[in-house]
Amino acid sequence: MLDLTQDVRDLTAAIVDIESESGGERALADAVERALGALPHLKVERSGETVVARTSLGRGERVLIAGHLDTVPVHGNLPSRVEGDLLYGCGTSDMKAGVAVALKLAAALPAPNRDVTYVFYDCEEVEAERNGLNRIARDHADWLTADFAVLMEPTDGVIEGGCQGTLRAEIVVRGKRAHSARSWFGVNAIHGIEPVLARLNAYQARRPVVDGLEYHEGLNAVGVRGGVAGNVIPDLCVVTVNYRFAPDLSEEQAREHVREVFDGFEVEFTDSAPAARPGLTHPVAAAFAAAVGGEPRAKLGWTDVARFSALGVPAVNYGPGDPNLAHQQGEYVALPKIVESERAMLAWLSA
Amino acid sequence: MLDLTQDVRDLTAAIVDIESESGGERALADAVERALGALPHLKVERSGETVVARTSLGRGERVLIAGHLDTVPVHGNLPSRVEGDLLYGCGTSDMKAGVAVALKLAAALPAPNRDVTYVFYDCEEVEAERNGLNRIARDHADWLTADFAVLMEPTDGVIEGGCQGTLRAEIVVRGKRAHSARSWFGVNAIHGIEPVLARLNAYQARRPVVDGLEYHEGLNAVGVRGGVAGNVIPDLCVVTVNYRFAPDLSEEQAREHVREVFDGFEVEFTDSAPAARPGLTHPVAAAFAAAVGGEPRAKLGWTDVARFSALGVPAVNYGPGDPNLAHQQGEYVALPKIVESERAMLAWLSA
Numbered sequence: 001m002l003d004l005t006q007d008v009r010d011l012t013a014a015i016v017d018i019e020s021e022s023g024g025e026r027a028l029a030d031a032v033e034r035a036l037g038a039l040p041h042l043k044v045e046r047s048g049e050t051v052v053a054r055t056s057l058g059r060g061e062r063v064l065i066a067g068h069l070d071t072v073p074v075h076g077n078l079p080s081r082v083e084g085d086l087l088y089g090c091g092t093s094d095m096k097a098g099v100a101v102a103l104k105l106a107a108a109l110p111a112p113n114r115d116v117t118y119v120f121y122d123c124e125e126v127e128a129e130r131n132g133l134n135r136i137a138r139d140h141a142d143w144l145t146a147d148f149a150v151l152m153e154p155t156d157g158v159i160e161g162g163c164q165g166t167l168r169a170e171i172v173v174r175g176k177r178a179h180s181a182r183s184w185f186g187v188n189a190i191h192g193i194e195p196v197l198a199r200l201n202a203y204q205a206r207r208p209v210v211d212g213l214e215y216h217e218g219l220n221a222v223g224v225r226g227g228v229a230g231n232v233i234p235d236l237c238v239v240t241v242n243y244r245f246a247p248d249l250s251e252e253q254a255r256e257h258v259r260e261v262f263d264g265f266e267v268e269f270t271d272s273a274p275a276a277r278p279g280l281t282h283p284v285a286a287a288f289a290a291a292v293g294g295e296p297r298a299k300l301g302w303t304d305v306a307r308f309s310a311l312g313v314p315a316v317n318y319g320p321g322d323p324n325l326a327h328q329q330g331e332y333v334a335l336p337k338i339v340e341s342e343r344a345m346l347a348w349l350s351a
Numbered sequence: 352m353l354d355l356t357q358d359v360r361d362l363t364a365a366i367v368d369i370e371s372e373s374g375g376e377r378a379l380a381d382a383v384e385r386a387l388g389a390l391p392h393l394k395v396e397r398s399g400e401t402v403v404a405r406t407s408l409g410r411g412e413r414v415l416i417a418g419h420l421d422t423v424p425v426h427g428n429l430p431s432r433v434e435g436d437l438l439y440g441c442g443t444s445d446m447k448a449g450v451a452v453a454l455k456l457a458a459a460l461p462a463p464n465r466d467v468t469y470v471f472y473d474c475e476e477v478e479a480e481r482n483g484l485n486r487i488a489r490d491h492a493d494w495l496t497a498d499f500a501v502l503m504e505p506t507d508g509v510i511e512g513g514c515q516g517t518l519r520a521e522i523v524v525r526g527k528r529a530h531s532a533r534s535w536f537g538v539n540a541i542h543g544i545e546p547v548l549a550r551l552n553a554y555q556a557r558r559p560v561v562d563g564l565e566y567h568e569g570l571n572a573v574g575v576r577g578g579v580a581g582n583v584i585p586d587l588c589v590v591t592v593n594y595r596f597a598p599d600l601s602e603e604q605a606r607e608h609v610r611e612v613f614d615g616f617e618v619e620f621t622d623s624a625p626a627a628r629p630g631l632t633h634p635v636a637a638a639f640a641a642a643v644g645g646e647p648r649a650k651l652g653w654t655d656v657a658r659f660s661a662l663g664v665p666a667v668n669y670g671p672g673d674p675n676l677a678h679q680q681g682e683y684v685a686l687p688k689i690v691e692s693e694r695a696m697l698a699w700l701s702a
Contacts, residue, residue, distance in 0.1 A: 164532060168581055180593045181515060181652040183569035184556075190572035190590070191552050197545035205535075218534035221541035222585060223578030230519055230573050230593060239541070242531045242581060301532040 002035040004107035008342045009087065009335045012100040016080040016089045022070040022130070025049040025122040029069060032120050035103065041110040042118075045143060049122035050132040052143045053106060055115050061284050062115040063349075064146035064313065066304070067099040067153075068124035068132070075329045085335050092333040093321030098152025101320065101342045105349065112349040114284065117146055124304060128273070133307050141311065148284040149308045150345075154321025157337050159292055160299035161213045161278025161316050162247045163306050168222070169258050171196050171239040172266040178233040186233030190226040193237050197221070199261055200241070208246045211278045213298040215246035219261065240270075244300065247275035247309075276306040279314025291348035292318060353386040355458035359693045360438065360686045363451040367431040367440045373421040373481070376400040376473040380420060383471050386454065392461040393469075396494060400473035401483040403494045404457060406466050412635050413466040414700075415497035415664065417655070418450040418504075419475035419483070426680045436686050443684040444672030449503025452671065452693045456700065463700040465635065468497055475655060479624075484658050492662065499635040500659045501696075505672025508688050510643055511650035512564045512629025512667050514657050515595045516602060519573070520609050522547050522590040523617040529584040537584030541577040544588050548572070550612055551592070559597045562629045564649040566597035570612065591621075595651070598626035598660075627657040630665025642699035643669060 002014060020028040029049040037044045042053040049069065071091035080089030087097075099120060106118050121132030128134065136143055173193050178186025205217045219241060226237030245254040251272045259267055279285055280296060289296055299305070299317050308315035320337035353365060371379040380400040388395045393404040400420065422442035431440030438448075450471060457469050472483030479485065487494055524544050529537025556568045570592060577588030596605040602623045610618055630636055631647055640647055650656070650668050659666035671688035 166532070166582070179652065180569060180571055180573055181517070181595050182567075183571045183595070184567070188551075188571055190575050191548055193575075194545060194548035194552055197542055197548065200539075201542050201545055216533075216535070218531060220531055220534045220539055220584055221577075222531055222581050222583060224541050224544075224575050224588065225578075226572075227574030227576075227591065230591070231517070232573060233571055234573060237575065240578065240581070244532050244534070301530065 002031045004035050004103055008100050008104045008338050011104065012092065012097045012333065012338055013080045013087055015096045015100055016091050017078065019074060019078060020069050020071055020091070021073050022123050022126045025069045029120070029122065032069070032103070036106060039107060042106060045140070047136060047140060048132060050136055051120045052136070053118045055112060057111060057115050059113065059115040062117060062146045063284060064117040064119060064144065064149040065102045065105065066119040066121065066149060066151050067095050067102050068121050069099065070122055070125050072125050072327050077329050077331065086332040087335055088330070088332040090331060093154045093331050094326035095153055095319055095321055097321050097333040097338045098319035101338060101345060102152060104342050105345055108346065109349055113351060114349060116349065117143070133304055137307060137311060144311055144313065146313050148279065148282055148288070149313045149315035150288065151303060151305050151315055151317050152319040153303055153317045154319050154323045154326055155317050156322050157320055157341055158294045159289055159296035159316050159318050161211065161280050161296050162276040163299040163301065163303045164215055164217070164247065165245045165249065165251060165254055165273055165275030165306070166302050167243050167251065167254055167258065167272035168270045169241050170268045170270060171241060171262050172268060173237045175233065175235045177228065177235040180231045180233055183233050189234050189237040193224070193239055196239050196262065196265060203261065206246065208248050210246055210248045211281050213278050213296060215298045216300060217246055218244045245275055247277040249275065273302055274306050274310060276309030276315060279316055282314050285314060285316065288348050292344045353382045353454070355386050355454055359451050359455045359689050362455065363443065363448045363684065363689055364431045364438055366447045366451055367442050368429065370425060370429060371420050371422055371442070372424050373474050373477045376420045380471070380473065383420070383454070387457060390458060393457060396491070398487060398491060399483060401487055402471045403487070404469045406463060408462060408466050410464065410466040413468060413497045414635060415468040415470060415495065415500040416453045416456065417470040417472065417500060417502050418446050418453050419472050420450065421473055421476050423476050423678050428680050428682065437683040438686055439681070439683040441682060444505045444682050445677035446504055446670055446672055448672050448684040448689045449670035452689060452696060453503060455693050456696055459697065460700055464702060465700060467700065468494070484655055488658060488662060495662055495664065497664050499630065499633055499639070500664045500666035501639065502654060502656050502666055502668050503670040504654055504668045505670045505674045505677055506668050507673050508671055508692055509645045510640055510647035510667050510669050512562065512631050512647050513598045513627040514650040514652065514654045515566055515568070515597055516600065516605055516624055516626030517653050518594050518602065518605055518609065518623035519621045520592050521619045521621060522592060522613050523619060524588045526584065526586045528579065528586040531582045531584055534584050540585050540588040544575070544590055547590050547613065547616060554612065557597065559599050561597055561599045562632050564629050564647060566649045567651060568597055569595045596626055598628040600626065624653055625657050625661060627660030627666060630667055633665050636665060636667065639699050642702070643695045
């Protein structure tokens with residue numbers, strides 16, 4: 001059983017050493033459920049490999065602290081090992097250090113100044129439909145009720161507010177096949193994407209300020225395919241573009257923007273995920289920012305904060321891990337960052 | 352055994368009804384070898400499924416008449432059948448009607464006005480290295496010695512002179528990978544092909560006149576590939592181009608031209624085949640053109656005449672089939688075209 005009274009650094013190592021690749025989180029979820037179940041001030045729920053624990057003190061505000069239990073596949077980087085100030089191992093940074101901090105808070109705060117909901121969920125590192133938060137939002141939306149949420153993804157100990165949205169679209173250019181020895185009988189679809197690329201090259205990405213944070217959009221080709229055979233004028237060429245959009249746009253507004261950029265071309269949207277506003281204007285968030293310190297910045301990548309945002313819960317990313325090390329074989333976390341993160345959050349919830 | 356005394360239309364049907372998909376020409380090659388072997392004025396050679404038969408009358412000129420025995424795969428279009436003036440079936444147009452004409456000449460002309468070499472070869476419809484002419488040129492080059500060659504590919508009964516060359520090159524554009532949420536840390540290789548496409552779109556194809564025939568070149572993208580994943584700025588994009596060049600250029604000159612067009616880009620040549628001059632300036636060719644009549648035109652596609660050209664033998668395409676029907680399930684040949692072709696060539700070699 002996980003000992004929640006040990007130092008947060010040792011607790012992180014203990015959690016890292018329980019392998020929990022996406023889909024294989026049961027042992028870790030069981031350990032978390034048992035450890036939290038022993039705490040009389042928490043009500044513990046379980047759904048699949050997701051564990052939710054809540055205080056019910058009747059406080060005026062409720063905050064939610066979330067972390068995913070799963071990691072990308074282990075790649076010769078377990079068990080964990082300490083070198084100087086660094087703890088190496090799969091999941092150290094993304095995001096078992098954050099999970100350890102949350103578990104420490106759960107155990108150390110029988111009477112926090114705000115009611116707290118702790119969420120430890122599964123399958124964040126794989127396709128969205130398997131994500132444990134998706135399932136909870138559908139089956140037990142009341143478990144996620146809160147005024148503000150902190151997602152303990154690696155941010156190097158800085159608040160990263162909201163997240164940019166993302167959509168993908170295919171820009172389809174059609175032509176007419178012909179033998180390449182008599183190319184003038186055809187219409188070359190690959191040649192036809194030149195204006196698509198010209199618009200991408202001329203594109204000026206927006207950098208809007210939303211709730212005080214500056215975002216940075218991007219519209220890019222991420223794929224191109226065309227060609228039938230080495231002696232055939234191709235009749236189809238498809239450019240796949242990815243638009244990363246700031247949280248002042250809805251998914252529909254983002255689609256409309258892409259339609260405008262490629263006006264006159266056939267545009268097919270393939271997938272999208274909404275942006276999330278930073279949520280730093282709420283009083284409880286301001287208190288959190290004061291406790292954590294530092295200058296909050298915009299989150300440019302997409303994270304699960306957008307799922308909270310979609311449920312009406314403002315959310316930020318904040319965790320001790322280093323985002324640049326996520327998914328790398330040499331992943332590590334700086335031990336002092338974990339201690340600092342635990343201290344800041346204890347201060348926020350005890351003041 | 353093939354009866355070479357029957358009408359050329361019936362002989363065509365008999366040959367069509369001996370299946371001879373590339374690699375499966377043995378039955379037809381055997382039948383051809385036996386039929387020609389019975390003619391005392393011919394010396395018959397065999398290599399694999401290729402049959403070569405020659406007169407040796409000591410004439411001042413030697414002409415070569417060639418046809419391939421193989422067809423593309425049968426596709427529910429055998430046995431042959433006659434509807435009105437049309438003979439339907441796999442290989443009727445490409446090119447067993449031409450083979451039948453050549454066999455009729457071989458049998459009907461014990462003392463032609465020029466020495467004649469008849470070549471019936473295998474594996475024209477598949478990759479070049481299996482082509483029977485390739486093998487003969489390597490192992491028995493003397494069998495192919497001639498002043499002029501007629502390749503009886505389908506041309507609708509019109510002389511098509513020479514052939515254009517073809518080469519393929521990859522235009523390689525490199526960039527730098529980055530996460531598409533922070534695209535400004537990368538360099539998008541797909542965006543980088545815009546000037547490649549601009550040059551292709553601005554390209555003015557030459558239409559040079561060579562030995563009296565107008566050719567028509569073309570430089571086209573036939574493939575494009577790029578992209579790593581839906582959230583990654585791609586670091587590589589490759590445009591495959593196909594240059595069809597007139598016979599006033601060597602392969603090296605054609606490569607140099609492509610290098611110039613894409614000056615400043617990384618260009619990798621992947622394959623090429625030389626062009627062939629039309630060969631109509633030779634006296635024996637002029638006599639052939641007079642016998643056949645009509646206005647000779649340039650051959651724009653690549654054919655085996657280039658192999659003869661490489662051996663120093665001027666060659667033209669001329670045959671009764673319709674080139675537009677080649678490789679189609681509904682392939683047919685117009686019976687009067689076969690008769691006319693036989694008549695014209697008999698006149699050329701008897702006058």
